[in-house]
Amino acid sequence: MKNLAPLCNLLLTIMLSVWTVLLWNPLPLAALLALELILIGYAGQAGKLARPVLGLSLVAGFFAVIQLPFDVAIPTAIASGLKMMVMTVAFLLLFATTKLPGLTAALVKQARIPYEYAFLFTSALRFVPDFLAESQAVREAQTCRGYVPSRNPVKRLISYAALVEPMVLRAISRSETMAMSLELRGFGSARRTFSQQIEFHGRDYLVLTLLAAMTAVVVLYR
Amino acid sequence: MLDIQQVSFAYPGHAPALKELSLTVAAGDFIGLAGRNGSGKTTLTRIMVGLAKPVSGQVLLDGRNTLQCGPAVMARAIGYVFQNPDRQIFRDTVAQEVAFGPEQMDWSDNERTQAVADALRMTGLESVAAAYPRGLTRSFRQRIAIASALALKPRLLILDEPTSGQDAEEKAQLMSLLDELNQQGIGIILVTHDMELLLAHTRRAVVLHQGEKVFDGQTEELFAATTATKVSEWGLRVPDVAAVAAKLEKPLGAVRTVEELADRIEGRLRGDEREKPGAPM
Amino acid sequence: MQAIQFEDFSYHYPKTGTGLDRVSLEIPFGSFTVLTGANGGGKTTLCLAMTGLVPHFFGGSLSGQVLVEGQSTAGRSVAETAGGVGIVMEDYESQLVSLTVFEEIAFALENQGLPAALIQTRVSEALSAVGLDGLEQRELSALSGGQKQRLAVASVIASQPKILVLDEPASALDPEGAEELYALLAKLNREQGITVIVADHDLARALPYADTVIVMEQGRVALQGKPTDVFTKMLTDQVYAAAVPALRQLKGRLEKEHPALSDWLNVDAAASEINALLSPKRRLSLSA
Numbered sequence: 167m168k169n170l171a172p173l174c175n176l177l178l179t180i181m182l183s184v185w186t187v188l189l190w191n192p193l194p195l196a197a198l199l200a201l202e203l204i205l206i207g208y209a210g211q212a213g214k215l216a217r218p219v220l221g222l223s224l225v226a227g228f229f230a231v232i233q234l235p236f237d238v239a240i241p242t243a244i245a246s247g248l249k250m251m252v253m254t255v256a257f258l259l260l261f262a263t264t265k266l267p268g269l270t271a272a273l274v275k276q277a278r279i280p281y282e283y284a285f286l287f288t289s290a291l292r293f294v295p296d297f298l299a300e301s302q303a304v305r306e307a308q309t310c311r312g313y314v315p316s317r318n319p320v321k322r323l324i325s326y327a328a329l330v331e332p333m334v335l336r337a338i339s340r341s342e343t344m345a346m347s348l349e350l351r352g353f354g355s356a357r358r359t360f361s362q363q364i365e366f367h368g369r370d371y372l373v374l375t376l377l378a379a380m381t382a383v384v385v386l387y388r
Numbered sequence: 389m390l391d392i393q394q395v396s397f398a399y400p401g402h403a404p405a406l407k408e409l410s411l412t413v414a415a416g417d418f419i420g421l422a423g424r425n426g427s428g429k430t431t432l433t434r435i436m437v438g439l440a441k442p443v444s445g446q447v448l449l450d451g452r453n454t455l456q457c458g459p460a461v462m463a464r465a466i467g468y469v470f471q472n473p474d475r476q477i478f479r480d481t482v483a484q485e486v487a488f489g490p491e492q493m494d495w496s497d498n499e500r501t502q503a504v505a506d507a508l509r510m511t512g513l514e515s516v517a518a519a520y521p522r523g524l525t526r527s528f529r530q531r532i533a534i535a536s537a538l539a540l541k542p543r544l545l546i547l548d549e550p551t552s553g554q555d556a557e558e559k560a561q562l563m564s565l566l567d568e569l570n571q572q573g574i575g576i577i578l579v580t581h582d583m584e585l586l587l588a589h590t591r592r593a594v595v596l597h598q599g600e601k602v603f604d605g606q607t608e609e610l611f612a613a614t615t616a617t618k619v620s621e622w623g624l625r626v627p628d629v630a631a632v633a634a635k636l637e638k639p640l641g642a643v644r645t646v647e648e649l650a651d652r653i654e655g656r657l658r659g660d661e662r663e664k665p666g667a668p669m
Numbered sequence: 670m671q672a673i674q675f676e677d678f679s680y681h682y683p684k685t686g687t688g689l690d691r692v693s694l695e696i697p698f699g700s701f702t703v704l705t706g707a708n709g710g711g712k713t714t715l716c717l718a719m720t721g722l723v724p725h726f727f728g729g730s731l732s733g734q735v736l737v738e739g740q741s742t743a744g745r746s747v748a749e750t751a752g753g754v755g756i757v758m759e760d761y762e763s764q765l766v767s768l769t770v771f772e773e774i775a776f777a778l779e780n781q782g783l784p785a786a787l788i789q790t791r792v793s794e795a796l797s798a799v800g801l802d803g804l805e806q807r808e809l810s811a812l813s814g815g816q817k818q819r820l821a822v823a824s825v826i827a828s829q830p831k832i833l834v835l836d837e838p839a840s841a842l843d844p845e846g847a848e849e850l851y852a853l854l855a856k857l858n859r860e861q862g863i864t865v866i867v868a869d870h871d872l873a874r875a876l877p878y879a880d881t882v883i884v885m886e887q888g889r890v891a892l893q894g895k896p897t898d899v900f901t902k903m904l905t906d907q908v909y910a911a912a913v914p915a916l917r918q919l920k921g922r923l924e925k926e927h928p929a930l931s932d933w934l935n936v937d938a939a940a941s942e943i944n945a946l947l948s949p950k951r952r953l954s955l956s957a
Contacts, residue, residue: 352748357782556912635940
C-alpha cells in the first residue's frame with residue numbers, strides 16, 4: 167500500500183465505501199471486510215488497528231442484533247451490521263495508510279482539486295494524531311481529579327463537558343497559531359509550485375483497472 | 389507510605405521503560421525526581437497514580453496493593469498535577485473548577501464545601517475564587533490545577549514540571565507554595581529539569597537513567613558527592629552554586645542557594661570559622 | 670541599517686488593550702539577543718511585531734514603526750516581511766501544518782513559486798543544518814518533541830532569512846536538549862551570520878552565546894545592553910532580579926563588600942576568584 171501513488175491509495179478507500187453502499191448481501195460484504203483486513207495486514211498496520219477493529223466489530227454486532235426485535239430479516243440485519251463495519255474500517259484504513267508524502271500535490275495535480283481544499287484535507291489528517299493524543303491527555307488529567315463517567319446516560323453526556331471543553335479551547339488556540347503560520351509562509355500565493363514528483367506507475371494503473379472492474383461487477387451483479 | 393517494589397514497564401515494541409525499579413516514599417517526603425527525557429520519570433509517576441500498570445512488580449499504598457485501583461480512586465491518596473493546566477480547566481469560576489473533584493466523590497455537601505474552601509486557602513486562591521480561570525495567568529492556572537488535586541485531600545502530590553512556562557518570580561512563588569504544603573505534612577514529588585530548584589527546595593533526590601534508579605539520597609549529596617561526569621552522563625546539570633562550592637580549596641560544606649553560599653563566604657572572610665554548614669536559608 | 674529597529678513603537682491589542690509602550694531599540698545584523706522579562710511584560714508581542722503579525726494578524730492600534738532590514742513592517746505583507754525574518758513560535762507544534770517533513774519545509778518555498786530542483790536542495794540543506802538529515806519522508810506524527818522543534822527551525826531557515834526569532838523555544842526540552850538547541854542557534858549565528866533573537870526565562874543557558882540582553886517590563890524595554898551590564902542593572906535596580914543567573918547573583922552579593930570582581934563567565938572563573946579572596950595571604954593583607 168505504501169508503494170502506491172497517494173491518489174491511488176485514496177481512491178481505493180473511497181471505492182471500498184462506494185461498493186459498501188451498493189451491496190446488500192451479507193456474503194459479498196463479508197468478502198469486502200476480508201479484503202480490508204488483508205489490506206490492513208499487507209500495510210503492516212495489523213498491530214496498530216487490531217484493537218479498534220475488534221471494538222468496531224462488537225459495536226457492529228450489537229447494531230445487527232438490536233434490529234432483530236423490529237421484524238428485520240436476519241440477513242438484512244447482518245448486512246447492515248457488516249456495512250457499518252466495512253465503512254468504518256475503510257476509514258481506519260484511510261487514516262492508517264494514506265498519510266503519504268505527496269498527498270496534497272497528488273490531490274491538486276492529479277485529482278484537480280483546488281489547492282485550498284486539498285490543503286484543508288491533508289492538514290486535517292496532520293492533526294488527527296495530535297487530536298487523539300490531546301484527548302487522551304485530557305481524559306487522564308480529569309481522571310486524576312476523580313472523574314469517572316457516570317452510568318446514567320444523561321449525567322454522562324453532561325460530564326463529557328469536562329473532556330470536550332478543554333479540547334475545544336485548545337483547538338481554538340491551535341488554529342490561531344496555524345493561521346499565523348500560514349500567513350507567515352505565504353499561503354494562498356498565486357505563484358505556488360509543487361516540488362514533489364507524483365507519477366502513476368505500473369502497479370497504480372493495475373490497481374486502478376482492478377478498481378474499475380470490481381465496480382462494474384458490483385454494479386452489475388449486486 | 390508508598391512502596392514501589394521491583395516495578396518493570398515496557399511500551400509494546402520498545403525497550404523497557406522501567407527495569408525492576410524500587411522506591412519507598414515516606415509520608416511528608418519532599419523528593420526531586422530527575423533524569424533526561426525518556427529516562428522513565430513520567431512512566432514511574434504514571435504507575436504511582438494508576439495511569440499505567442506495571443508489567444511486573446507491585447505498588448503498595450500503606451501496605452495494600454494498588455494495582456486494582458484506577459487513577460480516580462488513587463486521586464484520594466496521591467494528587468497528580470500535570471504540566472499543562474489548560475488540559476483540565478473547563479469551568480466558569482475558579483471555585484467551581486476546584487469543586488469538580490469533590491463532586492465526583494460520595495461526600496456530603498458540607499464535606500465538599502469544606503474541601504474546596506481548604507484547597508483555595510492552601511493555594512492562596514481565595515481572592516480569585518469567583519474569577520474566570522481561563523482569564524488568569526498561567527501561574528494562576530497552575531495553582532488552580534494544584535488546588536484541584538488538593539481538594540481530594542491527598543497525602544502526596546506529584547507535580548510534573550510545574551514551573552514550565554513560568555517566569556523567575558512566578559517560579560519562586562510556586563516553589564514557596566510547595567514548601568508550605570510540605571510543611572503542612574503533604575508529601576511532594578517534584579519532577580523537574582531545573583537543578584537549581586531541585587537543590588534549593590527538595591531534601592531527597594531520585595535520579596532515573598535508562599529506566600533504572602541510579603541515585604536516591606540527599607539532594608546535596610547528588611551534586612557534592614557524585615562526580616560531575618556521572619551527573620552529566622545522566623543528562624543533568626550541576627547547579628552553578630554547587631559547582632562553585634565544590635571547587636573551593638577550603639570546603640564550605642554543601643550549599644543549596646546563592647544566599648547560603650554568599651553567607652558562608654562572607655562569614656569566612658569575616659574570620660567566623662565556626663560557621664555551621666547546613667543552616668536553613 | 671539595522672536588522673531590526675523599533676522607532677517609538679506603541680501597540681495595543683484590540684481585546685485586552687495591553688501590548689507595547691513606546692519601544693525604541695536597535696538590533697544589529699549578526700547579533701545574538703536574549704529577550705527576557707516577567708510574563709505579560711511584552712516578550713511575545715515584541716517577537717510578533719518583528720514579523721509583522723503584530724499588527725497585521727491581530728489588528729489593534731499602533732503608533733511609531735518597526736523596521737525589518739530597513740523596511741517598515743506596516744507597508745508590507747506578513748509573507749514579504751517573513752522572507753527576511755523567520756519565527757519559531759512558542760506553540761511550535763501548531764506551527765507545523767504538513768503531513769511529512771519534506772512538505773513542511775517545502776511549504777513556504779512552494780508558496781514562493783521556487784523551482785522544484787532548488788526546493789529539493791534547500792530542504793536537504795535545512796535538514797542537515799538542524800541535524801535531521803535524511804528524514805524527508807518521515808511523518809510528523811513520528812517525530813519527538815525535540816525533533817519537531819528542529820523541524821520548525823528548519824522550515825524557517827529554508828527560506829534563508831537573515832533574522833531568526835524564537836519565542837521560548839526551550840521550555841519543553843530537557844537541559845541537554847536546550848543546550849543542543851542553543852548550540853545550533855549559535856552555529857547559525859556564527860557560520861551563516863543569521864541574527865538571532867531568543868525569548869527565554871533561563872538566562873544562564875543563553876549566557877554563553879548572547880551578546881545582548883533585553884529586559885521587558887509592562888510593555889516597555891526596561892533594560893538593554895551587554896549581558897554583564899544588564900545583569901548588574903537588574904540587581905541594583907531590582908528589575909526582574911530573580912532571573913539573574915546564579916553566578917551573577919553571587920557576584921552581586923559579594924561585591925557589596927568586595928567590589929571590582931572580574932566578569933564571571935563560568936564556574937571556574939568564579940571559583941578561582943573566590944579562592945583568591947579566601948586565601949590566607951589575601952586575608953592577612955585585609956586584616957593588616
